[in-house]
Amino acid sequence: MHEGVPAALLLLAALVASVAGMGWLALSMPVHAQQVWGEPPTAATRRGLRIAGVLALLGALVLCLVVDHATMASLVWVMGLTAAAVGVGMTLAWQPHWLRLLSPWVRARCG
Numbered sequence: 001m002h003e004g005v006p007a008a009l010l011l012l013a014a015l016v017a018s019v020a021g022m023g024w025l026a027l028s029m030p031v032h033a034q035q036v037w038g039e040p041p042t043a044a045t046r047r048g049l050r051i052a053g054v055l056a057l058l059g060a061l062v063l064c065l066v067v068d069h070a071t072m073a074s075l076v077w078v079m080g081l082t083a084a085a086v087g088v089g090m091t092l093a094w095q096p097h098w099l100r101l102l103s104p105w106v107r108a109r110c111g
Helices: 005-027 030-037 043-067 070-094 096-102
Strands: none
Touching: 005 030, 005 043, 005 070, 005 096, 030 070, 030 096, 043 070, 070 096
């Protein structure tokens, strides 16, 4: 793919997907869900969050592969995963309620 705005937008989308994926994986853990919502989600909700997280991370990989060749794309993907994990971890430590934005539908399913 050629350089420029389309490639930058695809990489930005990959980073957003990485943040969402890491956030959903974090929210699928009862401890982090407790931080965010005050109560752990049901088993079905945790499973749904896990599946959404994995699909978002795979989507980020596909977006990176569209932009560049496989070796560079995998490097960019791993760097995006790292940045997303650090960002989600810092958010959990500083303002965990911000992660509610990633899954507004979960609140009603906590139980």
